[in-house]
Amino acid sequence: MLKIENLHVKINETDEEVIKGLNLTIPDGEVHVIMGPNGTGKSTLSQTIMGSPKYSITEGTISFDGKELNNMATDERARLGLFIGMQYPTEISGIKNVDFIHAAMNAVADKPVSVLDFMKRLDYVMNFLDIDESYTDRYLNEGFSGGEKKRNEILQMMMIQPNLAILDEIDSGLDIDALKVVSKGINHMRDNHFSSLIITHYNRILRYVKPDVVHVMMGGRVVTSGDYHLAEQLEQNGYAQLRDQLGIDVKLVDE
Amino acid sequence: MSMSVQEFALSHNEPQWLTVKRIVANDMKNTMRVPAPLRKFHFESPELNPRSIDTQNLAPKNLQDLGIIMMDLFAAANEFPELIQENLMEKAIYWRDNALNANHLAYLQSGGFVFIPKDVCVDESIDISDLVDHNMQEKHLLIIAASGSEVSFTYKDSKQQPKNDRLMIEVLLGDHANVSFYDAAMTNSEKSHRVLNAYLAQNANLKTYVGLFNHGDSRYYSNIDLDGMGSSARINLVSLSDQNQNQVVQTKIINKSPNTSGLISQRGIVADKSKTVYDTTGQIKLEASDSDSDQISRLLTLSPESKGKIDPILLIDNHDVVAGHAASVGKVNPEQLYYLKTRGIDAKTARFLLTRGFLTPLIEKFPDKSVQEHLLNNLEERIHG
Numbered sequence: 001m002l003k004i005e006n007l008h009v010k011i012n013e014t015d016e017e018v019i020k021g022l023n024l025t026i027p028d029g030e031v032h033v034i035m036g037p038n039g040t041g042k043s044t045l046s047q048t049i050m051g052s053p054k055y056s057i058t059e060g061t062i063s064f065d066g067k068e069l070n071n072m073a074t075d076e077r078a079r080l081g082l083f084i085g086m087q088y089p090t091e092i093s094g095i096k097n098v099d100f101i102h103a104a105m106n107a108v109a110d111k112p113v114s115v116l117d118f119m120k121r122l123d124y125v126m127n128f129l130d131i132d133e134s135y136t137d138r139y140l141n142e143g144f145s146g147g148e149k150k151r152n153e154i155l156q157m158m159m160i161q162p163n164l165a166i167l168d169e170i171d172s173g174l175d176i177d178a179l180k181v182v183s184k185g186i187n188h189m190r191d192n193h194f195s196s197l198i199i200t201h202y203n204r205i206l207r208y209v210k211p212d213v214v215h216v217m218m219g220g221r222v223v224t225s226g227d228y229h230l231a232e233q234l235e236q237n238g239y240a241q242l243r244d245q246l247g248i249d250v251k252l253v254d255e
Numbered sequence: 256m257s258m259s260v261q262e263f264a265l266s267h268n269e270p271q272w273l274t275v276k277r278i279v280a281n282d283m284k285n286t287m288r289v290p291a292p293l294r295k296f297h298f299e300s301p302e303l304n305p306r307s308i309d310t311q312n313l314a315p316k317n318l319q320d321l322g323i324i325m326m327d328l329f330a331a332a333n334e335f336p337e338l339i340q341e342n343l344m345e346k347a348i349y350w351r352d353n354a355l356n357a358n359h360l361a362y363l364q365s366g367g368f369v370f371i372p373k374d375v376c377v378d379e380s381i382d383i384s385d386l387v388d389h390n391m392q393e394k395h396l397l398i399i400a401a402s403g404s405e406v407s408f409t410y411k412d413s414k415q416q417p418k419n420d421r422l423m424i425e426v427l428l429g430d431h432a433n434v435s436f437y438d439a440a441m442t443n444s445e446k447s448h449r450v451l452n453a454y455l456a457q458n459a460n461l462k463t464y465v466g467l468f469n470h471g472d473s474r475y476y477s478n479i480d481l482d483g484m485g486s487s488a489r490i491n492l493v494s495l496s497d498q499n500q501n502q503v504v505q506t507k508i509i510n511k512s513p514n515t516s517g518l519i520s521q522r523g524i525v526a527d528k529s530k531t532v533y534d535t536t537g538q539i540k541l542e543a544s545d546s547d548s549d550q551i552s553r554l555l556t557l558s559p560e561s562k563g564k565i566d567p568i569l570l571i572d573n574h575d576v577v578a579g580h581a582a583s584v585g586k587v588n589p590e591q592l593y594y595l596k597t598r599g600i601d602a603k604t605a606r607f608l609l610t611r612g613f614l615t616p617l618i619e620k621f622p623d624k625s626v627q628e629h630l631l632n633n634l635e636e637r638i639h640g
């Protein structure tokens with residue numbers, strides 16, 4: 001279970017506080033969605049859960065399975081079972097996709113994964129996600145299209161098999177087929193030991209991945225939560241109306 | 256007991272013209288300068304001891320059948336006097352350039368000569384490592400690729416090395432000759448000095464692939480003359496320095512004729528307290544219209560104490576050309592490091608993967624797989640440890 005209490009986060013470079021007293025709990029086995037206007041701190045939240053050196057927690061706690069994460073190194077968090085699918089996956093020249101994924105699996109597993117087992121599983125997952133073979137020998141994300149990068153994040157998730165996957169705008173830039181494939185990947189992971197935090201701007205992924213809870217984030221906090229219908233409501237009425245309904249004082253980017 | 260230059264020459268039956276040339280060089284060196292950057296590599300003259308010379312063509316049978324000659328340089332001086340007299344330290348590396356070159360000629364201990372006849376093509380790379388005695392200080396290779404020939408050469412240092420090590424390589428390419436040269440510089444010597452100079456006739460094409468992985472202080476120098484119209488050269492170099500090593504790479508391609516093309520690509524890792532300097536020059540002479548000259552150099556420093564420096568220079572007399580350079584010295588990219596860590600890879604392994612990955616794109620261009628592995632294994636031993 002992921003538990004976030006009264007979280008305050010600042011950006012190291014600008015010293016600006018972006019997350020301002022956020023609370024969130026994701027029990028095992030559940031899929032939660034966060035929606036919210038641009039610049040409200042969704043990516044900041046996901047990177048902070050993963051321990052990005054760009055952000056600092058100034059107050060509050062994050063814990064996973066009862067262990068406090070605040071001062072834990074990023075790689076240690078990953079070995080606890082956390083995974084992040086990034087909004088903008090990093091390109092790394094010189095490291096082959098296949099070598100990277102094998103290294104990641106070995107890092108997270110209790111004992112090394114043999115080349116044979118690894119290749120078998122890779123074959124299966126690539127087939128499942130309809131990913132072209134040529135992906136494996138290319139350098140990590142280098143020259144990948146936006147959609148290819150997102151597919152690659154899901155490929156990694158399915159190989160590593162984390163307990164909690166934070167997926168930041170995994171659906172952005174995906175064509176219709178890719179969206180189905182990516183959703184299929186997430187649904188394949190769903191079981192009692194897997195939970196997910198999906199950050200999205202659109203309802204369409206929620207047609208394929210049924211969320212347990214939908215949260216709305218504004219001004220660095222979760223301002224309301226509900227079920228799938230909350231997302232539909234938002235799509236119809238927009239953030240300004242919800243804000244005014246809730247009577248909160250935040251400025252939206254395009255105002 | 257050490258011999259004089261003359262005694263040494265006599266001991267292996269050198270032709271007289273060569274002995275005279277050495278004696279002149281030995282006499283004249285005292286009147287010549289040693290440019291400042293070379294001073295550290297102006298080694299004391301080595302002790303000369305009698306050597307037995309194999310006078311056979313040492314090329315493998317299948318290459319001999321194609322007319323290829325691979326010989327001890329001293330034996331070749333007897334067998335092919337015109338060819339050697341005209342070219343040995345006269346064209347690509349000129350013995351009168353400075354006292355160091357003159358001394359190298361005078362005290363030359365071991366050398367190899369390679370001749371590829373006209374229009375001969377060989378697919379697999381020719382290993383020329385054993386043409387010189389690696390235990391000697393002053394070593395030399397003279398390579399002539401006649402017009403239309405197409406070959407590649409591999410040279411690898413052996414583990415045994417003298418305290419001071421020098422290898423000078425001259426490569427002369429005839430019209431339309433196409434040569435690749437793979438060099439794995441990996442000596443344990445305290446000081447290593449490598450020179451590869453080349454001279455290209457019309458439409459000739461030279462690619463050098465150099466792995467500079469020496470353990471001691473080292474200097475790599477390469478000067479490629481694009482003398483013939485339409486000739487082109489590529490220098491691809493990767494380097495590694497660690498501990499207290501001091502490394503200088505000085506590479507230069509000169510476009511002398513129309514339609515010539517030169518590209519220098521270099522990448523290096525600078526670890527611990529070591530220092531690496533890349534000094535790259537592209538020069539385009541007035542006559543070289545429609546030519547291009549480009550340089551891309553990058554250094555990755557691994558510790559705050561590692562020092563990397565790049566000096567890119569473009570000297571352009573003709574403005575009807577395309578010329579450019581890009582240079583960067585930097586540390587491991589924190590975004591990339593973070594990405595690897597989010598997948599559970601620990602900091603040390605992540606750094607190693609990124610460091611190796613920094614060289615990989617260039618090393619993978621080395622078509623010789625054994626050289627690739629050789630370099631990557633050495634990198635792993637020295638950086639991952």
Ligand SMILES: Nc1ncnc2c1ncn2[C@@H]1O[C@H](COP(=O)(O)OP(=O)(O)OP(=O)(O)O)[C@@H](O)[C@H]1O
Nearest residue numbers: 011013014018037038039040041042043044045054
């Ligand atoms: N590294 C950084 N340096 C400077 N400003 C930052 C940095 N990271 C985030 N910010 C700022 O913090 C605020 C929140 O950014 P964040 O990326 O978390 O928003 P978001 O909710 O993910 O937006 P979007 O929906 O557009 O992805 C923005 O104003 C952004 O400009």
Ligand SMILES: [Mg+2]
Nearest residue numbers: 042043044087
């Ligand atoms: Mg975002």
